[in-house]
Amino acid sequence: MTSLTRTSSYEVLEALRTDRALTVVRADHIPDAAQLCRALAEGGIRTVELTFTTPDVLDHLAAAADVPGVLLGAGTVLTADQARAAIDAGARFLVTPGLRPAVAEVAVAAGVPVMLGAFTPTEVAVAVDLGSAAVKVFPAGRLGPKYLSDLRGPYPQVELLPSGGISADNAAAFLAAGATAVCAGTSVVPPAAVMRGDWTEITERARTFAAALTPSPES
Numbered sequence: 001m002t003s004l005t006r007t008s009s010y011e012v013l014e015a016l017r018t019d020r021a022l023t024v025v026r027a028d029h030i031p032d033a034a035q036l037c038r039a040l041a042e043g044g045i046r047t048v049e050l051t052f053t054t055p056d057v058l059d060h061l062a063a064a065a066d067v068p069g070v071l072l073g074a075g076t077v078l079t080a081d082q083a084r085a086a087i088d089a090g091a092r093f094l095v096t097p098g099l100r101p102a103v104a105e106v107a108v109a110a111g112v113p114v115m116l117g118a119f120t121p122t123e124v125a126v127a128v129d130l131g132s133a134a135v136k137v138f139p140a141g142r143l144g145p146k147y148l149s150d151l152r153g154p155y156p157q158v159e160l161l162p163s164g165g166i167s168a169d170n171a172a173a174f175l176a177a178g179a180t181a182v183c184a185g186t187s188v189v190p191p192a193a194v195m196r197g198d199w200t201e202i203t204e205r206a207r208t209f210a211a212a213l214t215p216s217p218e219s
């Protein structure tokens with residue numbers, strides 16, 4: 001294991017409640033995962049998810065797991081084997097796109113926070129029952145902030161993380177609708193910028209996104 005430090009659900013949730021954002025990296029190639037994480041942190045986003053759709057993601061997790069000031073996790077975790085491997089590589093939290101009981105089982109047993117994906121009210125309840133620290137609502141952008149506030153009605157105690165189609169243009173609306181934090185992928189971390197190693201662009205996008213999370217006093 002790269003990092004001997006376990007991260008509790010409390011720590012992950014506190015980071016998300018404070019920063020109100022998580023970035024999702026979904027590129028076919030990452031030239032330098034540590035540099036990518038530094039670029040995001042410099043722009044004000046410290047919680048980063050590297051996904052299993054990226055080849056060699058385990059190597060990238062190991063390379064960036066100990067970047068200071070960054071909370072790094074694994075996303076698109078679909079199987080128990082992937083969950084175990086991600087934890088061994090240093091992932092401090094796991095995210096799934098949908099309900100994956102086997103992933104939840106591994107994470108809960110290892111004491112690693114897991115955020116299961118859900119879309120319907122029934123799935124949100126199942127995710128909580130499976131031990132999800134917070135529930136990723138995916139693809140939230142399709143139905144918009146009102147859908148998130150509708151989910152909050154029966155589940156005021158559930159930490160919801162909308163994902164899919166989130167950008168600087170709609171992030172504040174999702175937060176106002178009750179999201180604990182928003183998950184942004186391509187709008188903050190465009191795969192093309194990652195693949196060419198354009199860390200300046202990534203930092204700028206992170207900065208713009210972070211600034212959009214807090215409505216201006218006039219608005």
Ligand SMILES: O=C[C@H](O)COP(=O)(O)O
Nearest residue numbers: 024164165166184185186
């Ligand atoms: O799993 C999360 C998504 O890949 C993020 O989607 P996005 O690129 O629309 O933000």
